[in-house]
Amino acid sequence: MTQHVLLNSVEHKDLKVITERSAKYGDNLWYTVTFPLEFRSVQAHYPIFFHKDAATGQFYAVALFGFSNEDNLFLTDKGWDASYVPLTIRRQPFLIGKQVVREDGIEQEQHVIHIDIDHPRVNKEQGEAVFHPFGGNTDYLDEVGDMLAAIHQGLNDSKVFIDILLEHDLLESFTLDIELDNGEKHQMIGFYTINEEKLNMLEGAVLAKLHQQGYLQAIYMSMASQSNVRGLLDRKNAQHKNR
């Protein structure tokens, strides 16, 4: 179960958050949401695809960690085996919330930090402290704040990016068929990728606009990231061999 509450230094002064990566803390995900502003770091390790949110039908970019539900091939006994962990994983158990405050009689919407106090990472014994013993944010919490701000900005930007992709028919669905060394076959459906044929036919003016917005780079980074499927396959094959 999850229970999201507004983080505050009174009620939550003794809280600690375990930052170790493990299935028991909910890291056994086969993909997570990502966005163009972190594509540069993500594409170095994970394939980037596009996927629809089951609840809204809207597209978002995802970094892929495995080939089936709950199968995260980067998760080892020693933690997460890659130098970059996407922000939407690292933010756990915190999330961004909205609060309406009155400042000089004017109502304003502010972003605030919420925490899922039922999250298995949250406890009072081990991990990173959230607040200093006599009040004040720890560096860890400041880092979390920066992360949440980056995610918020990144997702807003991602929506613009995806709307542009859709406007120019630049997404296409594809089926990823993989065969493991032991003959086992997996078929993954429901993922989308850049339609390279359409991309190559784009007019100069559209390309210039994409370039100015920084999205041309994002498009090419997501395309290049597909070579990481090979790395995922190697990890999967190795996992089978060691069993």
Added chain:
Amino acid sequence: MQKAVTKIVIVGGGTAGWITAGLIAAEHNADNGRLSPSPKLDITLIESPDVPTIGVGEGTWPSMRSTLQKIGIDETTFLLQCDASFKQGSRFIDWQETSKPSTTNNMPNGQHSYLHPFSLPIGEPQFAIAPFWLPHKAQISFADAVCQQNQVSQHALAPKQISTSEYSFINNYGYHLNAGKFSQLLQQHCTKNLAVKHIIDHVTDIVLVDETTQTDLPKGDISHVLTQQQGQIHADLFIDCTGVKSLLLGEKLAVPFINQKHVLFNDSALAIQVPYAEDNSPIASCTHSTAQTHGWIWDIGLPSRRGVGHVYSSSHTNDEQALQQLMAYLKPDLGEKAADISPRKLNIAPGHHQICWKNNCVAVGMAAGFIEPLEASALALVEWTAKAVATQLPPTRGTMDTIAKRVNQQFQHHWQQIIEFLKLHYVISNRSDSDYWHDHRAATSIPDALTEQLALWRHQAPSQHDFIYREMLFPAASYQFVLYGMQFETQPQAQLKPSMKQQAQQLFTENIQRISRLRQVLPTNRALLNQLKLNGFSKI
């Protein structure tokens, strides 16, 4: 006669007129939904300012999805603007007398009911599964054995999820819609995006070519229509969408009308709109058709209201009795208010014109023919005729008669099939509560071809081989769903190949698995339509 066909005039708006305008414009004047810089055809629709559209015809077939897509309307806009919902088939209630108990086709209250769904049986068209169901008919209904929509529709579930792209489906579907709003949307789209000209004026006369006319058109063709404000309007091809009046094809060109009342008796209808009890009442996933003593009652669920109507034979009952039965039908929902309803009376001349295309005039919709809406064939025929004109548009007047002949032949086959298929629903009923039902089974009222087919189907399930024309409105599967929904007896085959039996068994198992999975993952019609207001379907 060598002049290219470039100018098309459609007389009459309504869904027929605007669908025709949209399909022809999309085919010839646009590419991928974008208007070409130099449109090939000049398309004008003339609509009278004060002729009300009839406003029934609220059910479509799945063909409407490709029609809308072709015209270039996005599905979310269509659904929200036309107060539309998803239709997965037709449920027939009380078409069989309940004294004959059935373990598989009864509703909880004992009424007989079955679904004619839009999906083909599982395994079709590669594998014909009906013969393998026959030995199991006592255990499971045909619809539940071979498709998922009977169960899905009983829970008012949608045919897709919010993440399914527009016009794609998990289960095949058409729509229930508000016909008036649909016309408006089509009109907006056709005039704004497809450069169809819209003239609002009275057509006062239709003028034929004679010896005195200065024209390339042959004698007997329509030279022009005369309008009150705009004077003469000429065209190479005229499309008659004037409804039952059939002003061009029927009246001016005198194409004979073939009355079918001797086969299908229903010639009257009482129609009414019924509010939901609550804002979030379920929206039915199929049209409900409940048989009465002298006809049947349609019940169509739109997001904001239901459309209900009693269609009946004036030779067997009178308006007052029909009204009483409609009130009785609505009583469980409306309570005492059911006694206050004042439905609209519609008269139907069941039948069609001998041909739909004569000289330089094609009739689309009710101007070509109309029959009781038992299988919602009206809009489907509009789409078929409009598509035929759009895709086979003759290049010149000289080649027009060749195309017309072809289209007329197919038109006749379609009408023959519609009449026989609708008649089938009555012929195999065991109802005996009125002369109406007895008369429907009188041999003299049954087309010979249907009688022959029924004799054949006593010994084998309907198959594609029973229909010699390629382009059929109703596939063999439709006959199977109706026949077996009505507990028609086909002798099971003595010898079924074991390998194929095994294959059929796998399909039956897969169908059961799909039913239970879909019941978990599909939202209700209401929930999906609410979601759509926040996020539309994506294109891909």
